[in-house]
Amino acid sequence: MTEFTLWDILRNLLLATRWTIVLSLVSFIGGGAVGLLLLFARISTRKAIRTFARCYIELFQGTPLLMQLFIAFFGLGLFGIDVPAWLAAGLALILWTASFLAEIWRGCVEAIAKGQWEASASLGMGRLQQMRYVILPQAMKIAVPPTVGFSVQVIKGTALTSIIGFVELSKAGTVVTNATFLPFTVYGLVALIYFALCWPLSRSSQFLERKLNVAHRNH
Amino acid sequence: MSYHFEFNWLLQYYPEIVKGIGITLQLILIGAVLGIALGIACAWARALGPAWLKPIVAAYVELIRNTPFLIQLFFIFFGLPSLGLQLGELQAANIAMIVNLGAYSCEIIRAGIQSTPKGQFEAGASLAMTPFETFRHVVLVPSLQRIWPALSSQVVIVMLGSSVVSQIAAEDLTFAANFIQSRTFRAFEAYMVSTAIYLILAILLRQVLGIVGSFIFPRRTAR
Numbered sequence: 001m002t003e004f005t006l007w008d009i010l011r012n013l014l015l016a017t018r019w020t021i022v023l024s025l026v027s028f029i030g031g032g033a034v035g036l037l038l039l040f041a042r043i044s045t046r047k048a049i050r051t052f053a054r055c056y057i058e059l060f061q062g063t064p065l066l067m068q069l070f071i072a073f074f075g076l077g078l079f080g081i082d083v084p085a086w087l088a089a090g091l092a093l094i095l096w097t098a099s100f101l102a103e104i105w106r107g108c109v110e111a112i113a114k115g116q117w118e119a120s121a122s123l124g125m126g127r128l129q130q131m132r133y134v135i136l137p138q139a140m141k142i143a144v145p146p147t148v149g150f151s152v153q154v155i156k157g158t159a160l161t162s163i164i165g166f167v168e169l170s171k172a173g174t175v176v177t178n179a180t181f182l183p184f185t186v187y188g189l190v191a192l193i194y195f196a197l198c199w200p201l202s203r204s205s206q207f208l209e210r211k212l213n214v215a216h217r218n219h
Numbered sequence: 220m221s222y223h224f225e226f227n228w229l230l231q232y233y234p235e236i237v238k239g240i241g242i243t244l245q246l247i248l249i250g251a252v253l254g255i256a257l258g259i260a261c262a263w264a265r266a267l268g269p270a271w272l273k274p275i276v277a278a279y280v281e282l283i284r285n286t287p288f289l290i291q292l293f294f295i296f297f298g299l300p301s302l303g304l305q306l307g308e309l310q311a312a313n314i315a316m317i318v319n320l321g322a323y324s325c326e327i328i329r330a331g332i333q334s335t336p337k338g339q340f341e342a343g344a345s346l347a348m349t350p351f352e353t354f355r356h357v358v359l360v361p362s363l364q365r366i367w368p369a370l371s372s373q374v375v376i377v378m379l380g381s382s383v384v385s386q387i388a389a390e391d392l393t394f395a396a397n398f399i400q401s402r403t404f405r406a407f408e409a410y411m412v413s414t415a416i417y418l419i420l421a422i423l424l425r426q427v428l429g430i431v432g433s434f435i436f437p438r439r440t441a442r
Contacts, residue, residue, distance in 0.1 A: 062375075062421040064382035066393060067414040074406030152285065159287035163386060170289055183297035191286045191294060198285035 016172030031097025038102035060099035089161035108143040149205035239395030250316030258324025283322035312384040331362035371428035
């Protein structure tokens with residue numbers, strides 16, 4: 001029987017961490033883009049569009065991410081679309097991330113004083129111009145800490161893609177465990193790698209929040 | 220290629236679905252009650268506890284909040300037996316959910332405790348209450364009342380997250396969906412229906428927590 005050293009285990013886990021990072025980045029960037037569209041829909045002046053966005057958010061926040069992954073992976077295949085695990089994982093995570101980011105950002109947009117809307121409207125700006133030049137630049141500032149904080153949820157969310165067979169850190173943990181029969185060591189290391197990815201983000205989110213509060217107090 | 224939806228066959232699997240819903244509810248009930256209890260204890264330790272306890276609790280909270288629930292579950296179910304602690308799948312799922320919610324609710328409840336006006340602590344002390352009595356009788360309930368909405372959403376998140384316990388063969392709603400899928404190959408319907416059930420459960424759970432909240436924290440006439 002082959003003996004595995006700690007370095008063998010760690011090396012394989014670290015190689016798989018690449019895919020966790022890539023998937024997190026794709027989900028976060030894609031989710032941000034879709035989330036921005038959703039944000040515009042959520043605060044649209046038309047009721048039908050607002051309702052659609054609200055239902056979308058309720059649907060994706062009110063159901064387990066795992067189920068969304070299953071539907072993307074098994075469900076789409078039934079329509080004759082060949083869905084590889086990475087595509088289903090990316091798609092489900094993007095849509096899921098978008099629902100949370102849209103809701104976080106909506107809070108930030110609504111935190112902007114109403115006078116700003118009125119002032120920009122009185123300058124003859126259209127709704128898009130108002131958003132682009134007046135509201136979003138201010139909302140973006142308060143949106144940074146919670147957005148960074150949510151990126152931690154995205155990284156943790158990618159762990160679920162191991163269940164539909166995408167080989168990232170969690171899946172590698174299972175594979176390495178099956179080869180080495182050392183679940184305590186392997187899952188312990190997997191947890192530590194996730195911690196090393198997420199903790200700096202959590203901390204910087206807290207740091208940014210504190211910095212922002214200080215900045216506001218000085219006004 | 221077109222696909223014909225067919226939901227009638229689901230009826231024959233309703234015992235599995237009902238059983239799955241039962242296990243999911245049982246998990247979240249135990250998880251919520253004990254998890255919030257753990258959260259209160261940890262929040263007390265972090266906000267008002269002895270100095271040696273604070274870093275330990277802080278490490279626990281940070282470790283849990285920065286690792287995926289799935290890995291915590293695997294660590295408890297597959298990892299702990301090598302330390303001689305053999306757990307059934309439901310026990311492991313319960314422990315994982317309690318430990319997970321404990322860490323998140325600790326932070327939420329701590330925010331509530333720390334937003335208590337200082338005068339409340341002083342008032343308690345002036346009535347000759349010990350710090351613990353002040354916490355128990357004066358600080359805790361209003362703190363919980365303030366953060367109850369945030370705590371409720373965290374409980375819903377943990378309920379939805381519990382779908383991964385099917386991975387250690389705990390027979391919850393997701394397990395039932397997987398079982399039906401593997402028997403009938405009707406993946407889309409099986410997962411659609413269970414997703415809809417999760418959505419209903421999430422909405423109901425939010426309502427129930429709201430009602431529970433209004434029971435525990437009756438409106439005071441004088442404020």
